Amino acid sequence: MKHYVSMEDFHAGEIQSVLSLAKEYEKHKIPMQNKEIFAANLFYEPSTRTKSSFEVAERRLGLSVIPFEVNHSSVQKGETLYDTVKTFEAIGCNLLVIRHPETDYYKDLIPSLNIPLINGGDGSGQHPSQCLLDLYTIQKEFGSFKGIKVLIAGDLKHSRVARSNARALSMLGAKVFFYSPAEWVDEELLQWGSFCQIDDILPIVDVAMMLRVQLERHTETGHIDDYHQQYGLTLERAKRMKSGSIIMHPAPVNRDVEIAGPLVESPQSRIFEQMRNGVFVRMAMIDSLLQKWGIGTNENTAKERTMVGW
Amino acid sequence: MKHYVSMEDFHAGEIQSVLSLAKEYEKHKIPMQNKEIFAANLFYEPSTRTKSSFEVAERRLGLSVIPFEVNHSSVQKGETLYDTVKTFEAIGCNLLVIRHPETDYYKDLIPSLNIPLINGGDGSGQHPSQCLLDLYTIQKEFGSFKGIKVLIAGDLKHSRVARSNARALSMLGAKVFFYSPAEWVDEELLQWGSFCQIDDILPIVDVAMMLRVQLERHTETGHIDDYHQQYGLTLERAKRMKSGSIIMHPAPVNRDVEIAGPLVESPQSRIFEQMRNGVFVRMAMIDSLLQKWGIGTNENTAKERTMVGW
Amino acid sequence: MKHYVSMEDFHAGEIQSVLSLAKEYEKHKIPMQNKEIFAANLFYEPSTRTKSSFEVAERRLGLSVIPFEVNHSSVQKGETLYDTVKTFEAIGCNLLVIRHPETDYYKDLIPSLNIPLINGGDGSGQHPSQCLLDLYTIQKEFGSFKGIKVLIAGDLKHSRVARSNARALSMLGAKVFFYSPAEWVDEELLQWGSFCQIDDILPIVDVAMMLRVQLERHTETGHIDDYHQQYGLTLERAKRMKSGSIIMHPAPVNRDVEIAGPLVESPQSRIFEQMRNGVFVRMAMIDSLLQKWGIGTNENTAKERTMVGW
Known part of the structure; x- marks a missing residue:
């Protein structure tokens, strides 16, 4: 599984593996990224919880988040989702989280995508x-x-x-x-x-x-x-x-x-x-996906940081 | 005073204490946060100065700022201010700055709020x-x-x-x-x-x-x-x-x-x-409020950073 | 040349100097800023590539980027470009990148501007x-x-x-x-x-x-x-x-x-x-402009960071 786009792809073992990692995060073990990793959250529908929760998760992991607001982007000039996604890949983005109103939007993207994708919700499809x-x-x-x-x-x-x-x-x-x-x-x-x-x-x-x-x-x-x-x-x-x-x-x-x-x-x-748990779970999803792609944490050099209010 | 929502709550001594701290900041003493602290600026009305000034103040203090744009949020799905605020609390936000067109909006929030709030302007009320x-x-x-x-x-x-x-x-x-x-x-x-x-x-x-x-x-x-x-x-x-x-x-x-x-x-x-001074004053407000909540700077470990153009 | 607003200002030597610096960046030499430097990207027209590319370039150089969305700013209350720009200068911004629909918008700004400006596109003018x-x-x-x-x-x-x-x-x-x-x-x-x-x-x-x-x-x-x-x-x-x-x-x-x-x-x-190259070129533009203003990298203290996927 190179992308987390649908729960259909998860078997029980993989679910448990993400849940266990989330539990580690809840217990304060924060393996900081020792590399510069860029993420972008491309949300084509309004969202507070999912978007902000991914943002917090990404930052707690030490990622740098490139802002994107669909209303101020070239989507207004008719740019397709495909071209926007390939643009973020080209400028050095290492992880994408996408929410889009079209069900299964990701199916056309994946064959050409060279960075990991997490589906943040597609139409009436998956989340x-x-x-x-x-x-x-x-x-x-x-x-x-x-x-x-x-x-x-x-x-x-x-x-x-x-x-x-x-x-x-x-x-x-x-x-x-x-x-x-x-x-x-x-x-x-x-x-x-x-x-x-x-x-x-x-x-x-x-x-x-x-x-x-x-x-x-x-x-x-x-x-x-x-x-x-x-x-x-x-x-x-x-x-x-x-x-x-x-x-x-x-x-x-x-x-x-x-x-x-x-x-x-x-x-x-x-x-x-549930919202509080969402941050740990998203940290786990991001971290385990980055590890699959070989761009994740080097455990030997991971440092723990003090977190407030956890 | 657990929140900075109204000048009515400030007596002369508290005003002077914030002004003195702002003066310290203007003289380059930057006590860096040695913890990961998240802030969110929830602006329900357009703003350049106040919003950007809080953003700069937060970053100079070493805080991480979670973006929020009301037009791309669940406010579009009818989510109330109360639920949005509690969501940010749930996902690990440690400080809120809110501007809202409704005068006294904060009165309904405060009884249930477990993180500090700074009022960035309410209707024709306080600022x-x-x-x-x-x-x-x-x-x-x-x-x-x-x-x-x-x-x-x-x-x-x-x-x-x-x-x-x-x-x-x-x-x-x-x-x-x-x-x-x-x-x-x-x-x-x-x-x-x-x-x-x-x-x-x-x-x-x-x-x-x-x-x-x-x-x-x-x-x-x-x-x-x-x-x-x-x-x-x-x-x-x-x-x-x-x-x-x-x-x-x-x-x-x-x-x-x-x-x-x-x-x-x-x-x-x-x-x-006034705008330039606003950054120092907002740093002082944030820092003194975080200290009241016990999530502020540990002075012993505070480091000074070189700032450009100050 | 104190600002990069028009290619008309560049002679061949200056072009080659930016291209050479970009080549250094492409070869992984990342001189990290050891100072706190704030940038703002004021985009008055929709953009994905240029805006995100500047954002990535700024962050790779270690700059802190203050968000600005024209639709949620005081531009909605009739604030002029001039006053918005001087506001960002006043709150401590050290570098501006501006895209604006008015050709030559920068000509009225430059006489009063005390921080460097990069033109991100003006009407049917320069880019x-x-x-x-x-x-x-x-x-x-x-x-x-x-x-x-x-x-x-x-x-x-x-x-x-x-x-x-x-x-x-x-x-x-x-x-x-x-x-x-x-x-x-x-x-x-x-x-x-x-x-x-x-x-x-x-x-x-x-x-x-x-x-x-x-x-x-x-x-x-x-x-x-x-x-x-x-x-x-x-x-x-x-x-x-x-x-x-x-x-x-x-x-x-x-x-x-x-x-x-x-x-x-x-x-x-x-x-x-071209998009991929754009990040290196923008890093080079920013870095060489900051150096002209004396707020750039101190080479002796510059550190290299590991970049992912370069």
Whole structure:
């Protein structure tokens, strides 16, 4: 695997290897790069969490990040993604993280690409760093995936997260359940778990993973008003969850749509913990990918730095 | 004071402590951070001076700055300020500087915030770093505030600067005068000084502090054409100012509206000097705030660096 | 020459001096700055290549780059270029790179500017770093300029590149030819070379330098459809080029308009090589300009760093 573009490419061993490395990073072991390595984060869609989290991860690893804002770039003159990517390669960039609205955008790039690529989200396709940080959060909470019951609920059809998570969780030994409004059911998912009613399943799951309603893509108002009561994680529903169970969400959250506002920062919620974990996981992804390409850390010369607030 | 959000929170001793630290920075003493500290500047309104000045201050102190552009962030997907702020906290940010169009935006944030916040301007509310750099500029010029006469003239009603400066100057022993068009008088200000006519007061003041006409908020044309002659600092008026007196302005300047173009870089003007001072003052604010939180410089290990052009 | 704003200011010796320094950089000699030096890239027009390339060059030299995005700056409040530039000078910036749509924008700035300026492109005027990287690419290929035959073809009238390149190439001993649609002929260019028909000249030139059709400025559709066959470098035309000859383009490329898509990455093309060379050339420009101002590298203390992928 020369690029991290899809969770489909990861087998269980590779997932565990990234999660273990992330755990090392969380325990303060920071192998500083002793070479000058340039990264660029090419985000063709708005993002706060994923982009900033990759940025922090890159800098903690000692990489230098070349800024790129699509609105001020030659994309405005009609430059293609391919030419932009090859430009960054030409000027000396050693790692690319790309988010792009087109599903599978990376398939045309990879044959000509001479530097490693991490997919930061493609249309309704893949989002491997989100999947891995979700897995990390669950493993950290429960120690293992064996027999852990996970409900994935919400917009299953348009979610980059649902498919990757369902497949990986099932592969790692968890039991997956799905719930969504009828129009957002995705038949393909059912190979990794079973569809159920939220009120039936909530009392027995260990994890309620709520997906974001993409309000910016679904503008039919009216629907949204009922959504919370019918399909969302309301305060009442959360009360029926079992002791020790947790709530997850990839964020940004629509408070009082897919999840009741007060639950976001409740003791049961791991939503901000997911973001915190995301930095370690992305450090692990970057570091292990750079090592595959032979441009990573020289362990003998790696230095530890003092980090604040970790 | 765990956050620097409002000049209302500063007593005279705290102001002097920041100004003294800024003076140390101006004299080349740069205590480098020996820890990895991340800052983010979340600017929800356009800014050149304040944003870039904080950026330079942060880097001179050795901090790593995480980029954020509101137009390319999840704010576009409806994410609230609160959730954006908590996201930056979660991914390991150690200091936030925020500018936001909503007055008092910080009041809802502070109860849940676990990292220090500096207010870079809130609506028509506070702008403490601008106030402190104005004070620094006056103290540097006159040695002290006792008996210094300061005219604050222009859009008193919508200015973030007028109120903070009036209160602080009065508290530190200066004598404050106000002048503005009738519709921009702000009664509340009169507790810290007296309203007067610009032509009467200009010959006796030590400082003429001209405020910016916010052309982007006041679109009634016609008014602007007369503004300069009636309310602005014209070349003729400037000639009647006393020897040793100075002209200040928070910038950006509307040349030939609130101030005659040639005055901006005249020997009497401290407008670009204010910007230069702003970097030292912001370094002092950041450093003293980080020290309050226990994440600042370890003085024993602080190293001096050679700075260019200081 | 205190600023690099126009190729008109360069005589042959100065060009060779920058090209030689660039060659040193390409051979891994990286004199690190041992001082804190701040640069800002003020780009008032979209750019990927030039902006990112300057950014990489600055960082490789150890400079700290202050971000600036025109859409989020006080330019939105009507601040002039002059005041923005003087602001960056005031807050401690030591080097400016500016791209601006107004031809000759720099002429009003220079008399008041106390820090070095590199012109990153002005309207239909100059673009010295592009010219120097083109020269570098040709010299690297052919060893010298003496007798090298170069065709410059395309939108001669609006090109920042055509004039600078024609003049410099002619001065350095190359023989220059021009070709363009009738409405884009520029009489002034003919002092440095002769106009000819593309099909006549292609078989004898060493370099075919194709210019970009600025689709964003020329919206008359219909014209573009014929452009490739009539004026562009088609696959058929490329086949008639002589052995050892190369194809150049400043990019971004309009594939199948000024140049056939498959030629962009063909063995004959130096288009991505030009981008790669651009970083070395910009490092050389920055370094030699900083040295002229006495704020550059102290050679005795310069350290070499390991660079990845060079």
